[in-house]
Amino acid sequence: MAKALRTLIAGPTRRAVCAGLAAAGTVGLRAARAEPGGGVSDWWEADHVRVRLIDAGPSPKQHGVRLAGIEIDLDPMYLTYWRSPGDAGVAPVAAFEGSTNVKDGKILFPAPGRFSEDGAEALGYKGGVVFPLEVTPAEPAKPVSLVLTLSFALCERQCLPAQAKCKLMLTGDGQSPEAGLVRDALARVPAPAGVGGAGPLRILSVEGDAGQDHLTVLARTTSNDIPMLFAEAPDPWFVQAGAGLWLNDGSLKYTVNVLARPQDPAPLPVRLTLVGVETAIEVPVTLDAPPPKP
Incomplete structure (x- = not known):
């Protein structure tokens, strides 16, 4: 890449983060293996959470742009945060350093829910979420290799910071079953x-x-x-x-x-x-x- 790409989904809230975040340590990391295609990356897995990339094919609305998704799958009682996490929480941050033929990556946010955490308001998603990605290639005719580092938090009684790493070639036509998850998430992005x-x-x-x-x-x-x-x-x-x-x-x-x-x-x-x-x-x-x- 000509320059490092880093997308700030949202910075940590100015107000209090979840209780126990600093003391809890980071969720154990497992490096994801790159897949040559197939529409999805391997799962990055840790306690209570797993993350993967999904190829959703060319954008039907923007010529030369490809759609992808970040799927965060959580244990049922766990939540992760929206771009503005509320009183208590840490919003996710995505970086795309190491990607090939990626000019820009834009992350979209499905509408969140509102939850109470020990009297504080948290905004986010319980049980999991798919964040759609709009990926603009530097050269549309060439393959795109998307490398994701996602820093985020998952919370139940205490909050745990985590950092997921996934890699995927974006070459599909968007007809896989998993691509439907991205389209469903796009439909929930506020207009x-x-x-x-x-x-x-x-x-x-x-x-x-x-x-x-x-x-x-x-x-x-x-x-x-x-x-x-x-x-x-x-x-x-x-x-x-x-x-x-x-x-x-x-x-x-x-x-x-x-x-x-x-x-x-x-x-x-x-x-x-x-x-x-x-x-x-x-x-x-x-x-x-x-x-x-x-």
Whole structure:
């Protein structure tokens, strides 16, 4: 490769990581053997977890891009984290150093769940997840050898950091049974949307400015179930969304608490992810800085 590739899925949360993470040690590593093809890599395996790469063939939407997936298979009671892990957790980080003919690798995130860990909120996936990958070759006509180093955490009563290593040639047509796992995961990735957009799941408005301690989000769904709202903001901001409440007009009200902010007044860029039963959307919003004090 002309230069080392490293994709930050999400950095560790600014707030507390899981209890026992530093003291627990790292899950034992086993090097994965490279496979010449077949659509999947060998499993990298350790206590309570295994990881592999999946070749999902050429992208149907982007010419010259190949689809792949990182499958994390966990014991039933264990979870791993989303790009924003919540109060407690460590988000995964993927690196592709050692790959051949890889110009770029983009990781997509299926909609997460919300879990409680000793009173702290954790955002992620229980039992396992497939992270879709969009891999752009440097030379589309040549083979792609994808080498993955995945640093992540798995948690049950305590959290264990782990580092998985997998390698796979991306040469398939995407018709293997395992490729279907990647397509299923892609269908659960929140679709980009704007405030006030159309569809069965909508964010109607975001009220407040960057100087307030909370924001009010109004949403609407065609389902009888209350969607989950997730809120993210870059450091040093820290925001957290609460549960939705039905209003008399059939819309939903959410409160997003601003728990940390920069010392000086600044705009607040926040990413809102609204997750329903069958669909999910992702809405970026930038809230104005508060007006200067007289």
